[in-house]
Amino acid sequence: xxxxxxxxxxxxxxxxxxxxxxxxxxxxxxxxxxxxxxxxxxxxxxxxxxxxxxxxxxxxxxxxxxxxxxxxxxxxxxxxxxxxxxxxxxxxxxxxxxxxxxxxxxxxxxxxxxxxxxxxxxxxxxxxxxxxxxxxxxxxxxxxxxxxxxxxxxxxxxxxxxxxxxxxxxxxxxxxxxxxxxxxxxxxxxxxxxxxxxxxxxxxxxxxxxxxxxxxxxxxxxxxxxxxxxxxxxxxxxxxxxxxxxxxxxxxxxxxxxxxxxxxxxxxxxxxxxxxxxxxxxxxxxxxxxxxxxxxxxxxxxxxxxxxxxxxxxxxxxxxxxxxxxxxxxxxxxxxxxxxxxxxxxxxxxxxxxxxxxxxxxxx
Amino acid sequence: xxxxxxxxxxxxxxxxxxxxxxxxxxxxxxxxxxxxxxxxxxxxxxxxxxxxxxxxxxxxxxxxxxxxxxxxxxxxxxxxxxxxxxxxxxxxxxxxxxxxxxxxxxxxxxxxxxxxxxxxxxxxxxxxxxxxxxxxxxxxxxxxxxxxxxxxxxxxxxxxxxxxxxxxxxxxxxxxxxxxxxxxxxxxxxxxxxxxxxxxxxxxxxxxxxxxxxxxxxxxxxxxxxxxxxxxxxxxxxxxxxxxxxxxxxxxxxxxxxxxxxxxxxxxxxxxxxxxxxxxxxxxxxxxxxxxxxxxxxxxxxxxxxxxxxxxxxxxxxxxxxxxxxxxxxxxxxxxxxxxxxxxxxxxxxxxxxxxxxxxxxxxxxxxxxxxxxxxxxxxxxxxxxxxxxxxxxxxxxxxxxxxxxxxxxxxxxxxxxxxxxxxxxxxxxxxxxxxxxxxxxxxxxxxxxxxxxxxxxxxxxxxxxxxxxxxxxxxxxxxxxxxxxxxxxxxxxxxxxxxxxxxxxxxxxxxxxxxxxxxxxxxxxxxxxxxxxxxxxxxxxxxxxxxxxxxxxxxxxxxxxxxxxxxxxxxxxxxxxxxxxxxxxxxxxxxxxxxxxxxxxxxxxxxxxxxxxxxxxxxxxxxxx
Numbered sequence: 001x002x003x004x005x006x007x008x009x010x011x012x013x014x015x016x017x018x019x020x021x022x023x024x025x026x027x028x029x030x031x032x033x034x035x036x037x038x039x040x041x042x043x044x045x046x047x048x049x050x051x052x053x054x055x056x057x058x059x060x061x062x063x064x065x066x067x068x069x070x071x072x073x074x075x076x077x078x079x080x081x082x083x084x085x086x087x088x089x090x091x092x093x094x095x096x097x098x099x100x101x102x103x104x105x106x107x108x109x110x111x112x113x114x115x116x117x118x119x120x121x122x123x124x125x126x127x128x129x130x131x132x133x134x135x136x137x138x139x140x141x142x143x144x145x146x147x148x149x150x151x152x153x154x155x156x157x158x159x160x161x162x163x164x165x166x167x168x169x170x171x172x173x174x175x176x177x178x179x180x181x182x183x184x185x186x187x188x189x190x191x192x193x194x195x196x197x198x199x200x201x202x203x204x205x206x207x208x209x210x211x212x213x214x215x216x217x218x219x220x221x222x223x224x225x226x227x228x229x230x231x232x233x234x235x236x237x238x239x240x241x242x243x244x245x246x247x248x249x250x251x252x253x254x255x256x257x258x259x260x261x262x263x264x265x266x267x268x269x270x271x272x273x274x275x276x277x278x279x280x281x282x283x284x285x286x287x288x289x290x291x292x293x294x295x296x297x298x299x300x301x302x303x304x305x306x307x308x309x310x311x312x313x314x315x316x317x318x319x320x321x322x323x324x325x326x327x328x329x330x331x332x333x334x335x336x337x338x339x340x341x342x343x344x345x346x347x348x349x350x351x352x353x354x355x356x357x358x359x360x361x362x363x364x
Numbered sequence: 365x366x367x368x369x370x371x372x373x374x375x376x377x378x379x380x381x382x383x384x385x386x387x388x389x390x391x392x393x394x395x396x397x398x399x400x401x402x403x404x405x406x407x408x409x410x411x412x413x414x415x416x417x418x419x420x421x422x423x424x425x426x427x428x429x430x431x432x433x434x435x436x437x438x439x440x441x442x443x444x445x446x447x448x449x450x451x452x453x454x455x456x457x458x459x460x461x462x463x464x465x466x467x468x469x470x471x472x473x474x475x476x477x478x479x480x481x482x483x484x485x486x487x488x489x490x491x492x493x494x495x496x497x498x499x500x501x502x503x504x505x506x507x508x509x510x511x512x513x514x515x516x517x518x519x520x521x522x523x524x525x526x527x528x529x530x531x532x533x534x535x536x537x538x539x540x541x542x543x544x545x546x547x548x549x550x551x552x553x554x555x556x557x558x559x560x561x562x563x564x565x566x567x568x569x570x571x572x573x574x575x576x577x578x579x580x581x582x583x584x585x586x587x588x589x590x591x592x593x594x595x596x597x598x599x600x601x602x603x604x605x606x607x608x609x610x611x612x613x614x615x616x617x618x619x620x621x622x623x624x625x626x627x628x629x630x631x632x633x634x635x636x637x638x639x640x641x642x643x644x645x646x647x648x649x650x651x652x653x654x655x656x657x658x659x660x661x662x663x664x665x666x667x668x669x670x671x672x673x674x675x676x677x678x679x680x681x682x683x684x685x686x687x688x689x690x691x692x693x694x695x696x697x698x699x700x701x702x703x704x705x706x707x708x709x710x711x712x713x714x715x716x717x718x719x720x721x722x723x724x725x726x727x728x729x730x731x732x733x734x735x736x737x738x739x740x741x742x743x744x745x746x747x748x749x750x751x752x753x754x755x756x757x758x759x760x761x762x763x764x765x766x767x768x769x770x771x772x773x774x775x776x777x778x779x780x781x782x783x784x785x786x787x788x789x790x791x792x793x794x795x796x797x798x799x800x801x802x803x804x805x806x807x808x809x810x811x812x813x814x815x816x817x818x819x820x821x822x823x824x825x826x827x828x829x830x831x832x833x834x835x836x837x838x839x840x841x842x843x844x845x846x847x848x849x850x851x852x853x854x855x856x857x858x859x860x861x862x863x864x865x866x867x868x869x870x871x872x873x874x875x876x877x878x879x880x881x882x883x884x885x886x887x888x889x890x891x892x893x894x895x896x897x898x899x900x901x902x903x904x905x906x907x908x909x910x911x912x913x914x915x916x917x918x919x920x921x922x923x924x925x926x927x928x929x930x931x932x933x934x935x936x937x938x939x940x941x942x943x944x945x946x947x948x949x950x951x952x953x954x955x956x957x958x959x960x961x962x963x964x965x966x967x968x969x970x971x972x973x974x975x976x977x978x979x980x981x982x983x984x985x986x987x988x989x990x
Contacts (some may be wrong), residue, residue, distance in 0.1 A: 025537055025538065025564075026562050026563065026564045026571055028534055028536055030615070030616050030621065031530040031531040031532050031533065032624070032625065034622055035621060035622040036621055036636050037620065039622040048624070048632050049634055051626065051632060054629075055627065076607050082873060083871055083903070084871055085902070092903045094904060096816070097817070098821065098909070103687070107692055110689070111690045112690075114636055116659070119637055138956070173688060176639075176690070177639075177688070179691075181689055182688075183688050226764060275628065277627075277628075277629060277630065279711075280627045280628060306439070323959070
């Protein structure tokens with residue numbers, strides 16, 4: 001190619017490039033995400049959004065770890081071996097504005113409420129626009145998940161309903177908010193009213209068949225039983241629990257397979273169980289089971305964060321045949337005397353049939 | 365969270381002397397035996413750059429030329445990362461892991477300009493107009509394999525399980541530009557420019573913006589009344605005013621996006637990851653500059669003084685938003701910042717003889733940077749404060765606050781009052797805005813407490829120095845030369861986010877502590893200790909952002925020193941060597957600083973963490989040219 005040809009070629013290339021700069025030239029879209037406004041258009045999109053909500057629930061700030069520890073550690077059933085290994089403020093109650101405020105509960109749950117709100121908002125919009133697709137199951141799951149999340153939030157940040165329901169609960173957005181929004185707290189009573197409304201709206205939309213890793217009708221009813229129980233409405237709690245017991249088709253583990261159930265997924269007692277799969281939300285060293293391990297057990301990064309407290313063990317020791325001894329291993333302080341909880345499964349069971357059954361017995 | 369570190373690891377012997385096997389235990393720390401693990405992984409990277417620039421200039425008329433440039437740059441970065449089944453990142457259940465990464469960076473720029481230059485008598489004019497378009501696109505591809513059959517064959521194809529990822533990102537720009545210049549007999553200069561830029565990093569509302577500038581200069585020395593001056597050899601003043609802009613660092617900051625990283629039970633899952641401001645505007649700087657340049661006494665003394673003032677409006681920053689919205693922060697135009705100051709430099713030739721030359725150079729910048737205006741939330745009187753963390757290293761090593769009227773680098777935290785000599789406890793000033801004596805007790809006449817959570821956070825320091833700069837000395841005597849290059853910083857604070865990790869007073873009981881902490885720790889025998897008593901009973905984790913980690917940032921450092929000898933030509937004559945030079949060079953040889961525990965030369969945020977400090981290095985060399 002001689003020099004003139006190169007010149008001509010470069011002019012052509014430059015002109016081609018110039019003419020390529022049409023109107024869309026400055027509208028560059030990412031290839032790993034989509035503009036949120038156009039993301040939910042079909043049932044398939046709604047399914048993807050529900051997967052996102054379930055996955056976000058497995059976050060280590062929520063059901064993946066901290067939310068479970070919150071009750072066990074602050075309640076004193078678990079203790080820590082040494083300060084500074086992590087999350088010790090849950091045991092020492094050392095929370096301040098600038099340190100150990102565990103804002104992860106707030107931020108993670110509100111983030112997931114945004115996902116639920118966005119799905120509900122978009123399904124309602126599509127329906128209003130005349131879509132003929134059947135969104136029922138996904139709308140039902142989003143509403144139930146939102147109710148469960150507000151229930152968790154108001155229990156952490158508000159006074160108990162039975163204690164003082166006119167106290168401040170948590171802010172309660174029901175639609176996606178703009179960045180400038182600063183919604184204020186609703187009362188505990190308002191929160192519970194909304195939780196019940198979402199649950200009762202959702203129940204008829206949900207399938208009754210079992211769907212591993214997702215909420216179904218009985219998951220919704222089981223949550224209703226919990227909510228009513230927390231509110232002190234025992235007859236309503238009983239009705240909801242009995243619906244699960246009589247119609248759900250769940251069965252209790254027997255004494256032998258109770259222990260192995262901790263290492264199995266989606267057992268016969270499991271009503272709502274979140275899947276935590278490898279290469280997904282597999283939290284590895286940030287997982288709940290990792291935080292319950294003895295120091296260096298199976299992995300040198302295991303620091304030995306939490307173990308069963310004396311308070312808990314002394315009560316367990318009252319019955320040497322208690323089935324729960326089957327999931328305890330020796331702890332860091334002593335090789336035999338102080339067994340500790342060993343959590344083995346890679347799913348989190350949030351609603352157990354056992355709980356419904358116990359509640360049922362309680363009411364008899 | 366996992367903070368206990370064993371800093372002594374690097375000096376450990378790699379094998380267990382009893383068994384002869386490598387140490388893999390971690391002895392209560394989170395560190396690993398690097399001497400051993402270094403052999404259990406592999407990382408290679410290669411970059412291939414291709415660049416093609418085509419330029420075409422056409423002379424249309426006398427003085428009028430058209431120029432078209434098209435450039436294409438491509439960098440292909442290939443990376444291979446391997447962890448053996450023995451490495452802590454590759455142990456069971458991973459059983460060996462290999463990643464092949466490929467990043468392909470493309471940049472295309474097309475620019476077409478028309479240029480007109482003309483000189484008529486003493487008038488020179490130059491006019492330029494043009495159009496530019498730029499396309500940036502990066503392609504990324506990763507393939508990974510776990511469960512490798514053989515440590516001798518770390519390739520993805522042999523792996524038991526594989527996974528992959530691939531996507532691309534980029535941004536585009538378009539500009540229309542113009543410039544006009546005029547000068548009269550090289551004495552008076554005037555210039556003006558105007559450009560209109562469009563950038564895909566902004567939404568359709570504010571995608572295009574206009575920028576302009578004007579400038580002028582006067583070469584006073586060329587005036588008749590100075591030509592005869594015996595003292596002055598050069599005198600020139602110049603000034604300019606204009607705007608330019610900063611774009612957001614992210615490509616899609618104005619878009620509210622839903623991403624698909626939340627796979628659930630082997631199904632795709634999507635979540636909203638941003639609540640964006642689609643009306644994001646260009647961060648625009650309004651720059652004013654005035655300078656005077658001079659040369660005196662046969663140019664033995666030369667120098668310049670420049671005043672600069674930069675107002676940055678519509679500052680772009682990720683700001684905290686109510687988490688009830690679902691997200692913690694969003695990119696916004698937050699307000700206005702002002703930087704102004706004086707930059708000066710001075711060069712003096714002290715000796716200018718044939719065989720002996722000695723010159724000195726001095727320079728400095730006096731700077732003042734302030735947050736002048738912040739967005740008001742719902743009709744509030746004052747702008748809303750923004751608390752932000754030092755982004756360096758993502759380790760939240762220091763905290764700052766943007767507050768109207770305060771420095772851009774205002775450290776935010778508790779005021780640590782020191783140690784109570786009677787019991788060795790940390791004492792914090794309450795800093796109650798209403799009364800200086802409110803508190804659990806009085807300490808040095810001010811309200812104080814042992815519990816930091818009762819104290820108020822305030823602005824505790826300023827990371828902007830009063831003045832910084834350097835000076836040089838160049839001495840040459842008969843082929844032997846000595847060059848010294850100093851840097852200095854005067855005033856301002858630095859925040860040492862690393863020292864607290866080795867000076868923990870007991871909350872992180874299992875940590876290793878520095879000699880300095882033991883030397884200065886309060887004990888029953890050392891009640892004048894400046895650092896608190898070591899106590900495992902303190903449940904309050906007192907390692908907060910506070911003045912305890914804040915120090916005076918002033919320092920002087922010999923950054924570079926070189927002694928060299930240039931061999932005389934008559935020695936080299938016969939052997940075909942044109943030039944030969946022998947030199948010894950040293951960097952960071954000498955430092956004097958107010959803060960003595962760690963390297964005082966800190967980053968732009970005036971903070972330090974666990975990064976490697978500047979090393980003292982020595983270089984010996986011979987330079988020969990033929």
